[in-house]
Amino acid sequence: MSKIASVQDLEDHAKANLDKNALNYYSSGSQDMITLQDNVNAFDRYQIRPRVLRNVSNVDTKVSAFGLTFDYPIFIAASAMQKMAHPDGELASVRSANKHNVCYSLSTISTSSIEEVSEAAGQVTDNKKIWFQLYIYNDKHKTIDLIKRAERAGFKAIILTADTPYIGRRLPDIRDPFMIPSHLKLKNIQTEKIGEAETSTQSSENASWLARYFKENINPGLTWDDVTWIKSVTSLPVLVKGVLTAEDAKLCLQYGADGIIVSNHGGRQLDTAPATIDALPEVVRAVNGKIPVFLDGGVRRGTDAFKALALGATAVFMGRPNLWGLFYDGENGVDLMLDIVFEEFKLAMALSGCASVKDINESYIQDSRHIFSKL
Numbered sequence: 172m173s174k175i176a177s178v179q180d181l182e183d184h185a186k187a188n189l190d191k192n193a194l195n196y197y198s199s200g201s202q203d204m205i206t207l208q209d210n211v212n213a214f215d216r217y218q219i220r221p222r223v224l225r226n227v228s229n230v231d232t233k234v235s236a237f238g239l240t241f242d243y244p245i246f247i248a249a250s251a252m253q254k255m256a257h258p259d260g261e262l263a264s265v266r267s268a269n270k271h272n273v274c275y276s277l278s279t280i281s282t283s284s285i286e287e288v289s290e291a292a293g294q295v296t297d298n299k300k301i302w303f304q305l306y307i308y309n310d311k312h313k314t315i316d317l318i319k320r321a322e323r324a325g326f327k328a329i330i331l332t333a334d335t336p337y338i339g340r341r342l343p344d345i346r347d348p349f350m351i352p353s354h355l356k357l358k359n360i361q362t363e364k365i366g367e368a369e370t371s372t373q374s375s376e377n378a379s380w381l382a383r384y385f386k387e388n389i390n391p392g393l394t395w396d397d398v399t400w401i402k403s404v405t406s407l408p409v410l411v412k413g414v415l416t417a418e419d420a421k422l423c424l425q426y427g428a429d430g431i432i433v434s435n436h437g438g439r440q441l442d443t444a445p446a447t448i449d450a451l452p453e454v455v456r457a458v459n460g461k462i463p464v465f466l467d468g469g470v471r472r473g474t475d476a477f478k479a480l481a482l483g484a485t486a487v488f489m490g491r492p493n494l495w496g497l498f499y500d501g502e503n504g505v506d507l508m509l510d511i512v513f514e515e516f517k518l519a520m521a522l523s524g525c526a527s528v529k530d531i532n533e534s535y536i537q538d539s540r541h542i543f544s545k546l
């Protein structure tokens with residue numbers, strides 16, 4: 172096999188080799204997957220406007236947020252059930268992120284526990300760049316317990332996912348209902364006893380286990396007051412994930428969110444929602460620098476991250492590339508994936524004439540649709 176040179180190569184490898192149950196779950200989007208594809212394609216509608224003769228002998232890729240410094244503005248997004256990709260699952264991913272000094276965000280519905288992930292992130296609490304993604308359960312005590320466990324384990328932020336009152340309609344999952352493999356458990360929420368009750372839905376009717384799990388456990392009645400509520404039960408910064416409009420960005424400010432992740436859940440929730448790179452500018456404008464804005468969805472190359480930063484993101488997250496790297500070779504595979512994207516990002520900075528991330532701004536980007544409309 173040829174050497175892996177890009178995230179696309181890792182994705183091709185996974186698509187050719189991963190078992191159907193896991194591949195359908197990881198790769199699918201909702202309905203006709205228009206948003207899923209547009210997340211990726213939209214980056215190509217923007218071009219980088221490079222500047223020359225700017226001394227790029229040293230390129231500094233570091234960024235800061237919430238008092239933490241990261242070596243690159245490219246983080247790992249929360250994605251569920253990573254042990255389907257590799258037996259080390261989330262532990263391999265967090266070890267790799269930790270080694271590269273970037274943020275790893277852990278899903279509520281992970282196959283490694285909060286405590287295991289914290290331990291894998293190393294011994295030194297200050298060095299743990301781990302953020303916890305939260306789904307709010309119908310049972311408020313369960314939700315508070317998750318937050319408290321994350322705090323005790325040294326997680327540095329809570330990411331409240333706001334776009335998933337119900338699971339999106341994912342057609343591959345309807346055609347061939349997804350099953351969590353019987354040897355795996357949702358480690359954060361299953362005690363042995365609850366585990367039996369919650370996994371008992373596995374073998375019943377012919378419908379997605381995950382969609383049923385959400386219907387039975389996750390609260391679809393959330394409102395902006397729940398942001399206030401989460402803020403009242405934790406001292407950690409709270410980010411709202413799943414914002415795509417200026418209106419909601421302003422509500423984030425009004426209700427005291429500490430950060431925003433512009434996201435459409437990797438095209439897995441509302442199909443035909445805008446690509447995240449297209450939604451980013453209106454959110455950035457509405458926030459006007461008051462809190463950091465992050466983006467995920469479709470980031471596959473260093474140039475994609477550069478474009479998001481030029482449009483005002485503090486950093487980006489990648490979801491599926493982490494899973495493809497993990498499947499390729501566990502921790503080494505995630506290392507390979509991050510090394511590729513980081514090298515691409517650093518080179519994009521150098522070839523654009525940016526010696527520091529602080530130099531990247533709107534003057535480095537053009538939207539091809541606006542150029543054509545002026546002709």
Ligand SMILES: Cc1cc2nc3c(=O)[nH]c(=O)nc-3n(C[C@H](O)[C@H](O)[C@H](O)COP(=O)(O)O)c2cc1C
Pocket residue numbers: 196197198210248249250251278279280304332412434435436437438439467468469470488489490491492
């Ligand atoms: C297999 C998979 C599982 C995911 N699980 C979660 C999750 O548990 N919680 C969450 O907030 N987002 C989840 N996401 C969404 C990601 O956090 C992120 O928004 C998305 O993957 C970004 O798009 P990308 O895959 O194109 O990078 C998941 C995404 C995928 C692909």
